[in-house]
Amino acid sequence: MMTAWAQKFTELLTRLGTARFSIALFSLILLVSLVGTSTTDILLHGNVTVYDLLTPLLLTLLTAPWILYFFLEMIAQLERSRRHLFQLVEQLEQLREQDKVLNQSLKDKVEQLNFEIDERKKAEFARQDAIDRLSLEVVERKKTQESLGEQTALLRSFINSSPDMIYFRNEKGIFYGCNKAVEEVTGKKEQELIGLSPFEVYPNEVAMRAIETDKVLFANNQQVTYEQWLQYPDGRKALFEMRKVPFFSASGRRLGLLGFGRDITERKKAADALEKAAREKTQFIATLSHELRTPLNGIVGLARMLKDTELTEQQRSYLNTIYVSAETLGNLFNDIIDLDKADRRRLTIVPDSQDLPAFIKDLANLAELMAQQKGLGWQFECQGELPQRVQMDATRTRQVLWNLLGNAVKFTEQGKVGLAVKVEPAPTGSTRLAFTVTDTGIGIPKAELDKIFAMYYQVESGGKKHATGTGIGLAVSRNLAEAMGGELDVQSVPGKGSSFTLTLTLPLCDKPKALPAEEPAAQRKLDILLVEDIELNVTVAKALLTKLGHQVTVAMDGQAALTACQHHLFDLVLLDIQLPDMTGFEVACALREEERFAELPIVALTANVIKDKDEYLENGMDDAISKPLSVASVSAIIDEFYGEPGAVLATRRETEEDEDKLLDTDILSQFVEAVGAPIMQQSVDLLENQMPDYLKVLESNLMAGDKKATCEMAHKIKGAAAAVGLKRIQQLANHAQHGEAPAWDENIHEWVDEIVEQWQSDLALLRQWLDERS
Structure with a gap:
């Protein structure tokens, strides 16, 4: 309200x-x-x-x-x-x-x-x-x-435990990781390697090759494999087979490359050992051939000389048998040599102008003698007109045909053997010849026709070989036929005989080969030094040279030849290559060291077939001729060099110190007198500890072909050996350190092998010598 x-x-x-x-x-x-x-x-x-x-x-x-x-x-x-x-x-x-x-x-x-x-x-x-x-x-x-x-962890452990090098580099060549093997080779830890380029890790030459192979890898996105010598921090060198493969992410983006390096030094050693064995085999075969040919040449030479004398029919038959046997042995030696050359792919064919009718006649005459000696019939047939001269390797062709004829006689117990020569159509400027050797012998089963040309194969029947032998003749014959551009075929029926056909296409020759002009022997009376160590060869050669009017002085080894030259003037030296104490090359080099004898004619005597004279000329010889000597060959040599007498040989060089002396006792005595035997023993202990590492580095550098590093290590070994008085080791190392010396390449392996084999025994001898003076 x-x-x-x-x-x-x-x-x-x-x-x-x-x-x-x-x-x-x-x-x-x-x-x-x-x-x-x-x-x-x-x-x-x-x-x-x-x-x-x-x-x-x-x-x-x-x-x-x-x-x-x-x-x-x-x-x-x-x-x-x-x-x-x-x-x-x-x-x-x-x-x-x-x-x-x-x-x-x-x-x-x-x-x-x-x-x-x-x-x-x-x-x-x-x-x-x-x-x-x-x-x-x-x-x-x-x-x-x-x-x-x-x-x-397992993979890392596996990678680190791998003896192969394993590493990763990006496309810029920067290292991003590696295993323990890489650390051992480079001397750097993995954390040190990360972020480095090849130029900061390897020597410049190795780094350049690494970068070049990287480019090839990235350009083709395919693996690259090559061999590379790498040096360990301690100086040893090892040959690695380097393999690189591109490395991709899961999305396919290329991140870089994975590298692998496998130490193939031992494989290289094995390969070098095989090569050395092959060289030694070749040297053995050459030496064996020389030793076998030497008495054979004496037989052939004496047979030739006997043929120029008056003989009864029986004597001439015996002489023909000797001559045929010598030719058979000669062809066997040729088979041995050619077997080795075929194995090394070094068969050579040397065509020359030949008198074809004379060649066939000589071959047929020898074959007939062989057939007669076994009680077999002989048949010779020539179909067509033979050309007078053809370009052919007569030695090789004769060797093939002689093998075929020898087999025909060997495998025929009764019946006959034959030789047929057929002239077939050939291109202009050449002729085609078919040499067919037939027999009525045991024959060859059809299943084995393709096998008989295999090495060491022999036909069997009932589990037994038909004949003994080397089983190399047909194999060598087919190789020779193919090397001459021909064919060697066979047809056979067991129990009825065989037929071998050699087909060759040979160029025609317009003019015969000029023969050396014969002059009276009295115009070429020379004072000749014959250096030969086989009595039989000396007999044959001396008889021939004396018959031609020359005065002959004989030296049985190289030292005797050098001594003879000190006391007498010679107009010509006929020098055998294989001597007991040294080679003919060494004798020639010793003579050539005297300037006065630069013009002295020195002619090599060899039991081998001469294919190339360059080797003889490079070793101080003026020419080379085959043994046994013939009038034509000696006359040709004298015509080549004379007009005027030859030069006078100088006195022999002073000999070097005896290299068989193992210890330098004079120096050792001074050392012991100055510092005492205990101090020397300490030096010996130090060398004993260091020498294995020195030798590892020396052998690896030699195997790597690093001549400079090999000489440097040899110099170090020389100094170490000299410090304790190992004279032989010091001398060997002294040879090895001079890479510019003549024949260094030929001898370095032997020097190094001898150092490796002898240093411990020499060191033991040195310890014994020191103990006696303690």
Whole structure:
């Protein structure tokens, strides 16, 4: 109710305004005061005085402003409160609206929250499930990582334990990893190698080759393999087979290359040993051939000389038998030599102008003699007109035909053997000849016709060989036939005989080969030194030279030849190559060291077929002729050099110190006297510890073909050996250190082998020598 009254009162104030309301209120207050006072006075006093009216008037004047102010303030306050209330109401309404909105929003959010809660519950369940799965995966991954770690460790251990070099480099050539073998070769740890280029790891030459092969690898995306000598930090060298392969990521991007290096030094040693064995085999065969040919040449030479004398028919028959036997042996020696050459692919054919009818006649005559000696018939037939001269290797052709004829006689017990020569059509300027050797012997089974040309094969029948022999003749014959551009075929019927046909296409010759002009022997009387160690050869050669009117002095070895030259002047030296104490090359070199004898004719005598004279000329010889000597060969040599007498040989060079002396006792005695035997023993102990490493480096450098490094290490070994008086080792190392010396390449392997084989025994001898003086 008060609120309504106050509201009306406020509305009145608002409607009248403050001034009017104040006057109205003042008037109301004054009126109430006057009425009240007058009423009170009337009631109390029964009358109203002026004084009674002035008192309320004054009181009203004094109190009305304050009352008015109070009411106005109250009303204003009420108005403000009302307005504030309205504002509050409005705000409340707004708040209500907002509350509605908020409630709706809250409701929506609650619903969203409930939805999210449901989703979160689902997500929580999913998360928990994922956590469970992740935990399981973590456990599995941990197991996998542990397994992978074990596999990685195992793989790393395997890689590091591998004797092969294994490394990885990127496309810029930078090292990214390696194994222990690479560390051992380079002398750098893996962490030191990472980030380095080949030029920072290897010598320049090795690095350049590494980069070049890298380019080839990356250009073709294919593996590259090559051999490379590498040097260990201790100076040893080893031959490695380097193999590089491109390395790709899982996505196919090329990351670089994987390199592998396998030490093949031992394989190289084995190959060198095989090569050395082949050289030794060749030398053995050459020596054997020389030793076998030497008496044979004497037989042939004496037979030739006997043929020029008067003989009875029986003597001439015997002489023919000797001659045939010598020719048979000669062809066997040729087979042995050619077997070795065929094995080394070094068969050579030397065609020359030959009188074909004379060649065939000589061959037929010898074959007839062979057949007669066994009581067999002989048949010779020539079909077509033979050309007079052809270009052919008569020695090789004779060797093939002689093998065929020899086999025909060997495998024929009764009946006959024959030789047929047929001229077949051939291109212009050449002739095609078919030499057919037939027999009526045991024959060859059809199943074995393709086998008889195999090495060492012999036909068998009933588990037994038909004949003894080497089994190399036909194999060598086919090789020779093919080398001459021909063919060697066979046809045979068991029990009825065989037929071998050699077919050759030979160029024709227009003019015969000029023969040396014969001059009277008296015009060429020379003082000749014959250096030969075989009595039979000396007899034959001396008889021939004496018959030609020359004076002959004989020396049986190289030292005797040099000694003879000290005391006598000779016009010509005929020098055998194989001598007991030295080679003919060494004798010639010793003579050539004297300037006075630079023009002295020195002619080599050799039992081998001469194919190339360059070897003889390079070793101080002026020419070479084959044994046994013939009038034509000796006459040709004398015609070549004379006109004027030869030069006089100089005195022999002073001999070097005896290299069989193992210890330099003079130096050792001085050392022992100066420092005492115990100090020398310490030096010997030091050398004994160091020598194996020295020799490893020496052998590896020699095998690597590093001549400079080999000489440097030999020099070091020489100094070490000299320090303790090992004279033989010192001398060998001294030879080995001079790479520029003549025949260094030929002898270095022998010097090194002897050092390796002898140093320990020499050291033991030195210890014994020191013990005796302790």
